[in-house]
Amino acid sequence: MNAPRLTKNPFHVLGVPPSVDRMEAERAGQKLLALIDLGHASTAEHASPIGPRPLSGDDVRLALSALRDPTTRVMAEAAYLPPAPAPKAEPPIEWAAIAARLSRRRPFFP
Numbered sequence: 001m002n003a004p005r006l007t008k009n010p011f012h013v014l015g016v017p018p019s020v021d022r023m024e025a026e027r028a029g030q031k032l033l034a035l036i037d038l039g040h041a042s043t044a045e046h047a048s049p050i051g052p053r054p055l056s057g058d059d060v061r062l063a064l065s066a067l068r069d070p071t072t073r074v075m076a077e078a079a080y081l082p083p084a085p086a087p088k089a090e091p092p093i094e095w096a097a098i099a100a101r102l103s104r105r106r107p108f109f110p
Contacts, residue, residue: 007048010063010076013055015046018077022067029064033057047083 011018014028035043036057045052046059066072 007050007053008059008062009048009080010066010073011080012048012083013046013059013063014067018080025067026064029060029067032060036060049081049084051084 010025014025014032016025016028020028032043032055036055043055046055066076
């Protein structure tokens with residue numbers, strides 16, 4: 001499977017799981033189009049199995065038209081992979097605690 005098929009899956013573009021019905025997918029697509037037209041920052045990218053990808057109004061329109069056709073919808077459902085999880089934030093390093101612990105140690109040589 002090639003990268004465009006993974007990243008341009010209609011379900012990923014619309015941000016909905018394959019279990020949604022046609023009306024819910026339409027609603028999600030129309031909402032995305034309205035947010036894109038307003039220039040909302042949350043619509044700059046969409047999740048995909050290989051990480052976030054840029055999103056445009058044309059991508060949303062193509063995804064909606066693909067989900068309207070029963071054949072391409074079944075193909076998109078078969079090719080659906082869950083989006084990649086967002087990277088977890090590392091906890092901050094507590095340098096003060098490390099320095100305090102190191103200063104309490106006895107010297108190596110007496």
